[in-house]
């Protein structure tokens with residue numbers, strides 16, 4: 001489902017004499033449907049950079065990233081948006097709050113934009129919000145004023161509303177209490193068991209061991225290693 005071949009990345013620091021910093025070279029990674037792979041490696045090794053390239057936020061210098069049939073590296077912005085809508089989900093640690101949109105709708109949006117009827121979309125949103133312990137009195141309010149933890153859980157509910165065939169998870173259990181952490185682990189297991197290909201960064205070692213089939217240390221993709 002996710003196939004990365006010969007991927008390289010450099011950063012050009014335009015405010016520092018256009019210095020070119022190579023951070024990744026000849027990366028390979030393949031994730032099958034129903035498989036969960038954890039990216040590991042010390043701080044600065046390139047885990048977030050790889051995730052951002054897979055999602056299409058960072059452009060690769062060379063190589064390919066196929067999500068199904070689409071190569072993110074050469075895809076047009078329109079193709080990337082279509083892929084993000086129907087195929088590739090990304091659960092980051094933080095919610096990007098759109099002012100004045102009620103929480104129920106924030107969570108239902110990925111379903112509404114892919115053609116699920118309003119009643120079904122809201123029912124799914126409400127079930128996720130309940131599972132993640134967001135009190136019902138908050139569902140009709142915008143999450144703008146919610147606590148950090150509440151916003152994080154709304155973001156997770158939104159990320160799991162639609163059944164994406166491929167899913168990127170950036171520290172999904174960071175700073176959750178035990179009960180909500182367990183709910184999130186179950187949501188990830190459910191996604192994996194329905195056949196999603198999952199790539200994640202999990203500093204939570206117990207979560208990694210429970211969920212992931214493999215660990216891939218991105219240090220192996222450092223340019224000095226690949227040379």
Ligand SMILES: Nc1ncnc2c1ncn2[C@@H]1O[C@H](COP(=O)(O)OP(=O)(O)OP(=O)(O)O)[C@@H](O)[C@H]1O
Pocket residue numbers: 011021023041042043044045046047048049050
């Ligand atoms: N936008 C950027 N511009 C320049 N260099 C960057 C940029 N983003 C990342 N880097 C560099 O790329 C390297 C990899 O960073 P990255 O954030 O991917 O590491 P990481 O493994 O996710 O680390 P951590 O576990 O600390 O989050 C680092 O040396 C970092 O300084």
